[in-house]
Amino acid sequence: MNDEITVYVEGVRRSLAGLSEATREELLEDLPEHLAEVRAEGSGTLVDRLGTPEAYASELRSTAGLVGGFPEPPLDRFAQLREARDQALDLLARADRRTGPVIGYEKASDFLVLLRPGWWVLRGYLVAMALAYVLSDGTRLGLLPRIGNNELVALFLLAGCVIVSIVLGKRSAAFSRLPRLAVQSGTVVLVIFALSGFLTADDNARTPGYSDVNYGYSDPNPYSNVNDVYVYDGQGRLVPNARLYDQDGSPIQLGTNMCTDPSTGETIRSRNIGVPYCPQDAPFGGSSALPSASAPTEAPSPSTSAPADATSQPTRSAPASFSR
């Protein structure tokens, strides 16, 4: 029987949630006794005789606010927000229960709770990184919280922060409201710091900076700066129109067949099919020594005529030199 009164009073109390606690308690102070009197006077449930607790609360509130005494309660401006929050929490709780079995736990949060010490360690690391970031004036950090490029300091700082974070984690359950709030807001800042750090690192890993990689980079092809090839025989004579082949018989392409005309300075395409493309640029000046002894090339061609007779030479000289 008393349960009915308790339930009714609780219903009224809930509906008076917008009032200050002092006002509410003052209003409700005598209500259980009063309701006991009411019930003793007649038959029927309280709800039958007095209406719903909500209606009772509303009437109580309106009369209480009439003359001085209790001021009209301020409209609950945050009611909608609070409702939205409650709904969101409700959704979260449902998702919590739904996803739990997928990963083999009753609730997903059960699993997250197990991860808590891991978060403490990570938090210690993040704090160390944040400290190093602040203390080293935003110079680029690696993965260690270096201060002044010192690994030892970094390791000590890291260890210290992780230990403090773990101790804090173990004790924070007993914190009062204010320190708890401080820890929570600190966590928000850390998470933002961590996310930005993570994104920066990700970005750096994906698109390496120009200087990072090309510095000290050696061209795998040592002949990339070769423009022309000059072949000299045992007597130091320049071999004109030489063809280069590799072990498989594939021609080796070296250099470019562009020559600079020494008189005009113009770049012209060489007509030579073999190397050198530009005999007139021979480094050891052996081209003029050729004519006397070399049978295959009766080409007397010194400097100027080289391009001209190059067209006729290949047919004769190349087969001779490669007697296969």
Place this chain on the structure above:
Amino acid sequence: MDTTQLLKGVLDLAVLAALRDEDGYGYDILRRLRAAGLEDVGDASVYGTLRRLFNGGFLNTYVVPSDEGPHRKYYGLNAAGRAELQRSGKIWHGFATTMDDLLRERGAA
């Protein structure tokens, strides 16, 4: 216009008046008001008004044990309550007379 709206303004006075001749407990006072013709009065209104008048220093209160059923909390007018009843009563009479005159002049009553 309905009586519940009017009632709100005179509830204090009504409860004080109901206690003028005899002390009473909450449900008892509700019955008196309804018997007097204020049928729209709700229990919560009486309860709230009693709490407020008591907190305002107009009422004294005492508990009367009961053999059958719960104890009852009785309320009675103290000196301040009687003074308030007189003062508010005058205001009400003045107001009611004004309204009566107003309605009579316009021929609405």
